[in-house]
Amino acid sequence: MNHISKISIDDSAAPPASEIILQERKVAAYDLLEDNNFDLPGRDGQPAPPGPYALRLGLRDGRLVFDISQEAGEKVAEFHLSLGPFRQVMKDYFQICASYYDAVKTMPPAQIEAIDMARRGIHNEGARTLQERLEGKADVDIDTARRLFTLICALIPQG
Numbered sequence: 056m057n058h059i060s061k062i063s064i065d066d067s068a069a070p071p072a073s074e075i076i077l078q079e080r081k082v083a084a085y086d087l088l089e090d091n092n093f094d095l096p097g098r099d100g101q102p103a104p105p106g107p108y109a110l111r112l113g114l115r116d117g118r119l120v121f122d123i124s125q126e127a128g129e130k131v132a133e134f135h136l137s138l139g140p141f142r143q144v145m146k147d148y149f150q151i152c153a154s155y156y157d158a159v160k161t162m163p164p165a166q167i168e169a170i171d172m173a174r175r176g177i178h179n180e181g182a183r184t185l186q187e188r189l190e191g192k193a194d195v196d197i198d199t200a201r202r203l204f205t206l207i208c209a210l211i212p213q214g
């Protein structure tokens with residue numbers, strides 16, 4: 056199966072990222088590159104251009120942009136996704152992550168585990184939303200969708 060072998064972030068349309076966000080992006084990108092399945096469907100009766108792919112992920116005009124090239128640099132696809140379907144799940148995800156980080160400092164392990172299970176559930180919901188939004192544009196498995204969702208969350212300004 057094809058995969059993403061290079062990833063870059065275009066955050067020129069976002070406020071400057073904090074050191075914490077830059078570190079989260081770095082870890083999310085590393086995790087994605089370590090293991091992913093990313094395939095483009097054929098279009099107009101033509102087979103899909105073969106991977107591996109280089110992905111440039113960014114924001115433009117309030118939309119999430121996937122700019123995809125082959126490793127050699129030839130652009131093969133670009134698509135834009137509305138952030139609307141992600142807003143609630145991302146809000147929930149940011150809130151549960153904050154709760155989790157607070158819980159780790161003060162709560163007993165059983166409560167931390169319960170919050171972590173909720174966090175993973177919301178993360179899975181975000182990954183499924185991403186898979187649905189990518190339908191017909193790119194094929195990704197659930198693990199790749201989870202890693203991409205993490206990277207998207209690290210790209211979107213929280214607030």
